[in-house]
Amino acid sequence: MILRKCMAEGIGTFWLTFAGCGSAVIAAGFPQVGIGLLGVSLAFGLTVLTMAYAIGHISGCHLNPAVTVGLAAGGRFPTKDIGPYVAAQVAGAVVAASLLYSIASGSPDFDPTKGFAANGYGEHSPGRYGVIPALLAEVVLTMMFLFVIMGATHGKAPAGFAPIAIGLCLTLIHLVGIPIDNLSVNPARSTGPALFAGGWALAQLWLFWVAPLAGGAFGGVLYRWLSEEPSAQVTGVNPATRTV
Numbered sequence: 001m002i003l004r005k006c007m008a009e010g011i012g013t014f015w016l017t018f019a020g021c022g023s024a025v026i027a028a029g030f031p032q033v034g035i036g037l038l039g040v041s042l043a044f045g046l047t048v049l050t051m052a053y054a055i056g057h058i059s060g061c062h063l064n065p066a067v068t069v070g071l072a073a074g075g076r077f078p079t080k081d082i083g084p085y086v087a088a089q090v091a092g093a094v095v096a097a098s099l100l101y102s103i104a105s106g107s108p109d110f111d112p113t114k115g116f117a118a119n120g121y122g123e124h125s126p127g128r129y130g131v132i133p134a135l136l137a138e139v140v141l142t143m144m145f146l147f148v149i150m151g152a153t154h155g156k157a158p159a160g161f162a163p164i165a166i167g168l169c170l171t172l173i174h175l176v177g178i179p180i181d182n183l184s185v186n187p188a189r190s191t192g193p194a195l196f197a198g199g200w201a202l203a204q205l206w207l208f209w210v211a212p213l214a215g216g217a218f219g220g221v222l223y224r225w226l227s228e229e230p231s232a233q234v235t236g237v238n239p240a241t242r243t244v
Contacts, residue, residue, distance in 0.1 A: 002081060006088035008059035012051040013092035016063050017192050018100055020044040021117035024182075025104050041174035049167030056163065064186040065089055065209075066216035070146035074220030089188040097192030118193040118201035119184045119208045127179040131207065134181040138211030139218070141173040142185040146219025154227065184208040185215070 023043035027035045035043070052061045060077070062068045065086040071077035097116075104110050115124070121134035129137075151157065152165035170185075177183030184190040190208035194201040 002084055005059040005081075006084050008055040009062060009085055010088040010092035010095075012055050012059070012061055012063045013089040013188050014096040015051055016044070016047040016186075017093040017096035017189050019047045020189065021097065021193055022100050022103075024117040025100060037175065037178055040178065041171045044174050045167040045169075045171030048170050049163045052163030052166060059085075061163075063089060063188075064212075064216075065188055066142050066186060066212035067146065067149065068216075069213050070142075070216030070220035071150070072220070073217040074146070074150050074224040076150065076220070086188070090191055093188040093192035094195060095192075097196055100193075101196045112196050113199065115182070116193045116197040116201075117182065118197040119182045119190045120201060120204050121181050121207065122204075124200055124204065125181050129180045135207055135211050137177055137180045138184055138208065139215040141177050141183070142212040142215030143219035143222070145169055145173055145185055146216050147223050150220065150223040150227070181208075185212050187212055 020040070020043050023035060024040045028040050029036075048061070048063065051063060055061050060071075062071065062077075062085060068077060068082055068085045068089070072079050072082055101112065101116070104116075105112075118124075121129060121131045125134065148169040149162075149166055152162040152169075173185060174183050177185070187209040190205060194205045194208075
């Protein structure tokens with residue numbers, strides 16, 4: 001059972017990283033038909049929305065170590081499964097980044113050292129935001145992402161709409177966060193591109209693990225305290241049952 005769940009998480013995180021980061025690397029600034037900030041934000045949201053319907057009933061469609069940790073902190077996921085889930089998510093992201101690198105390098109203008117959709121602060125931030133603003137943004141945006149996930153998948157939430165709410169939330173926080181640090185809220189998504197961007201991206205990767213994990217835990221604990229049913233024990237997002 002856990003193997004199938006981890007396989008689903010790996011595939012789902014592959015899709016999030018390949019399509020989300022791919023939209024930034026390949027399509028964001030393409031002359032005349034570039035999709036820009038809004039397009040990249042929508043791409044990330046759509047990856048989660050589509051995968052939530054595809055694998056939500058198998059693994060819960062976390063696709064993100066911060067979501068896994070946040071759901072555990074919120075009492076919605078067994079702590080013993082955190083390690084296998086996170087390993088599968090990181091593996092999926094690394095495979096996706098590898099394939100994306102192989103495709104993108106076919107362009108004569110491709111230069112992975114310019115970013116490759118990696119997250120960064122300071123001189124590597126799109127808006128030149130420093131480490132403290134990036135840290136605060138990642139904590140707050142990840143916290144609110146978990147809050148929406150737990151609320152949208154609550155037993156009393158409207159049935160079947162959780163993936164839409166979660167996908168739109170991810171779109172929204174990308175609209176806010178991309179100018180700050182290219183937005184992570186997902187350590188796995190950050191790790192894959194950083195391995196190929198190298199140098200500064202790897203040196204700054206620590207923030208995109210620490211801040212999302214902290215924010216995810218805060219969001220899970222906050223919603224657990226607020227919810228009328230904090231003891232829900234189902235392990236993942238299931239659009240059919242409205243639970244996590």
